[in-house]
Amino acid sequence: MYTCVPFKQVDVFTAAPYKGNPVAVVNLMDKDESEYSTEYLQSIANWTNLSETTFLLKPTKLNCDYKLRIFTPASELPFAGHPTVGSCWAFHEFTGKTGNSLTYQECGLGVVEITRTGETLLFKAAKADIEEISHAEVDAYEEVLNTKFLEPAKLLQVGPKWIVCLVKDAEICYNLEPDFQKMKEYNTKFNATGLIVAGKKQGEDAYEMRAFAPAEGVSEDPVCGSGALALARCLQSVHNFQATYSFKIYQGGRLGRKGQINAIIEHVDSGINYKVGGRAVTVVDGTIKF
Amino acid sequence: MYTCVPFKQVDVFTAAPYKGNPVAVVNLMDKDESEYSTEYLQSIANWTNLSETTFLLKPTKLNCDYKLRIFTPASELPFAGHPTVGSCWAFHEFTGKTGNSLTYQECGLGVVEITRTGETLLFKAAKADIEEISHAEVDAYEEVLNTKFLEPAKLLQVGPKWIVCLVKDAEICYNLEPDFQKMKEYNTKFNATGLIVAGKKQGEDAYEMRAFAPAEGVSEDPVCGSGALALARCLQSVHNFQATYSFKIYQGGRLGRKGQINAIIEHVDSGINYKVGGRAVTVVDGTIKF
Structure with a gap:
């Protein structure tokens, strides 16, 4: 059989x-x-x-x-x-x-x-669409993460529907203690896969990132490629880069991992390509x- | 390397x-x-x-x-x-x-x-010790599971430290929606591995069982052998069986599994052996x- x-x-x-x-x-x-x-x-x-x-x-x-x-x-x-x-x-x-x-x-x-x-x-990226979300939804996620965002959180459609939340710096991102029960409720209510949270490392082209998807049965994903893609697309929207920008993402430290992602916002004649990967x-x- | x-x-x-x-x-x-x-x-x-x-x-x-x-x-x-x-x-x-x-x-x-x-x-079982727990702890777990117990929950030391909670019947056990955040807090506070919850199937020598250990990083364990052992020892304490009693445990339905455990409370000349297993x-x- x-x-x-x-x-x-x-x-x-x-x-x-x-x-x-x-x-x-x-x-x-x-x-x-x-x-x-x-x-x-x-x-x-x-x-x-x-x-x-x-x-x-x-x-x-x-x-x-x-x-x-x-x-x-x-x-x-x-x-x-x-x-x-x-x-x-x-x-x-x-x-x-x-x-x-x-x-x-x-x-x-x-x-x-x-x-x-x-x-x-x-x-x-085959797809990286960015959308505004309601104030009520942004407020809900600030409550769940117990921190204020640098920019209003955005919905990134990259296959999964990630809500990308930019926080003050890498350290704040690393130390977040989310309320998973509430996050699950809000993700289900607002029809999102989960949250991508990132904070920049001072003096480096690098971000600390975390990925949460409790409604999918994964409280925290150790190292998340589609989340990195969502972050790259979101950063282009925030900073409006005019030339190719490459950066590193560190993820998984809180789970005992040491993930490294390479992200490239590639400006070519035909437009912008978002590329993500690693070893x-x-x-x-x-x-x-x- | x-x-x-x-x-x-x-x-x-x-x-x-x-x-x-x-x-x-x-x-x-x-x-x-x-x-x-x-x-x-x-x-x-x-x-x-x-x-x-x-x-x-x-x-x-x-x-x-x-x-x-x-x-x-x-x-x-x-x-x-x-x-x-x-x-x-x-x-x-x-x-x-x-x-x-x-x-x-x-x-x-x-x-x-x-x-x-x-x-x-x-x-x-190499070890199956049963202990009373405080009223406050029993109350805490009734709150977490949002149901009343048939008997005050007990602490079973079988390697893991399981709190065994007997509920009214198999159906109530199957349908429980625990508050995992609170359970994690109480398990940590009271130094328990997690909760074993069981309800008897009507007209059968069989129990529906569930095992929760959020403080160990496992919200729900699909089919749990040491939990079955803890349940067997607890049932002997409650019913004071005078001869060998065998029963089946069904577990994992809520997680899409179909686990079956055989449990034997074996009365021999030298005392009682607790045996648990399956395929x-x-x-x-x-x-x-x-």
């Missing part, structure tokens, strides 16, 4: 095992997607208990290398950042394509372009019952 | 993958325990994000088959139930000893005897960086 399929658990946004954000990657590229249900994939993601579990599938779109389905313990996502980096890393290992490359990932949000240089992967390392390697 | 060691992620208290409680088992039987720190083992358990991660080590006590160290994402435990069943299952697979057997596990609590019959493993199945099989 059950067979064994290839499986990797990859640590993302770190080169050192156990310091990044893990993603479980199930390789179903030899299987037919119509043979199993969404409910079954969801039950596997609930069981691994990681912030995300992904399934590598045969691509259905021309010129794509693979199709990716991404699940939290509670639901399916059209896109997510660290699972994209970790799943592309696993795809390269599964297929032996570990040289410099351009890889195209098909997912719920569309096609995502991933550039590999050495052991660093960067994905380009990855395969920690668990084997098979999983399916 | 890193090597790969054998690794299994075992689903416990179920014969069907993804319906029980997973435990990650790292096989260090070929390693020297003095070569790595407790902090490092803890960081691995934090990373897997499972309720427990265990490390199989060379035994140091005579007649023991292996030594087991058990970690939640937040701390080390002297004993835990489903990790004992899952780790013994993994030990049998690693060593090819999958026939009927008696296995002795060395752990923080002492030596635990595990009986294997076919594919069912039962462990015998297990290896889901992930491979190596982990160490």
Whole structure:
């Protein structure tokens, strides 16, 4: 009844095992997607208990290398950042394509372009829309985090719907003690995936960042790629940069991690590209019952 | 710097993958325990994000088959139930000893005897002490769970320090919506691992059970062996059974699982043995960086 399929658990946004954000990657590229249900994939993601579990599938779109389905313990996502980096890393290992490359990932949000240089992967945002939110919602999140924001919080649609909150500095961000019960209520009420909170490090092009998604069953995500993308888009809106701006994001310290994300707000002739990425390392390697 | 060691992620208290409680088992039987720190083992358990991660080590006590160290994402435990069943299952697979057997596990609590019959493993309690708690503490937990108890809740020292709360019936237990923030505060204040809540199924020797340990970083544990042991010891205290009593525990329904635990209150000439166990199945099989 059950067979064994290839499986990797990859640590993302770190080169050192156990310091990044893990993603479980199930390789179903030899299987037919119509043979199993969404409910079954969801039950596997609930069981691994990681912030995300992904399934590598045969691509259905021309010129794509693979199709990716991404699940939290509670639901399916059209896109997510660290699972994209970790799943592309696993795809390269599964297929032996570990040289410099351009890889195209098909997912719920569309096609995502991933550039590999050495052991660093960067994905380009397929979508990064910014929207104002109501004063009532901003006030609710200031209450939940018990701090004032530098700018009114914004809704960033990058696949997940992140509320981005800029606080005074890196230290205040690091020390936040959110009320998760209330945050869950407000996220559900206002239909947001969760909160991205960031504070700048003095004298550095770098931010301390934290990501919270209690309504998705993940109180705090250790290192969050789509959150980094949301932050980059939000910073462009706030600072109106006129040339390419690169910065680093540090995340996960409160959870004993040491995640590092590279973010690039790339100004090109055709407009602005948002790119986010970092290192990855395969920690668990084997098979999983399916 | 890193090597790969054998690794299994075992689903416990179920014969069907993804319906029980997973435990990650790292096989260090070929390693020297003095070569790595407790902090490092803890960081691995934090990373897997499972309720427990265990490390199989060379035994140091005579007649023991292996030594087991058990970690939640937040701390080390002297004993835990489903990790004992899952780790013994993994030990049998690693060593090819999958026939009927008696296995002795060395752990923080002492030596635990595990009986294997076919594919069912039962462990015998090394410790199951029951204590009264204050009225104030009982009241606090009734507030947290928003229900009245059939009997004043008791403290069960079975390795973890569980507060066992008996509620009116199985349905009430299943439908509880605890206040996790408050539970975490009270568990920390009163120095308990968490709460075990159980309600009897009408007309069956069976209980619906739930296990909560928010102060340990695990809001709800899907299927909990040491909790089952605590429940068995508590029921003996309440009902004063004069002969061997066996019952089933159903757990995990609210989390999409379908866990089944066998519990035996075994009356023998020398006194009473408490035995708890069930089935297990290896889901992930491979190596982990160490």
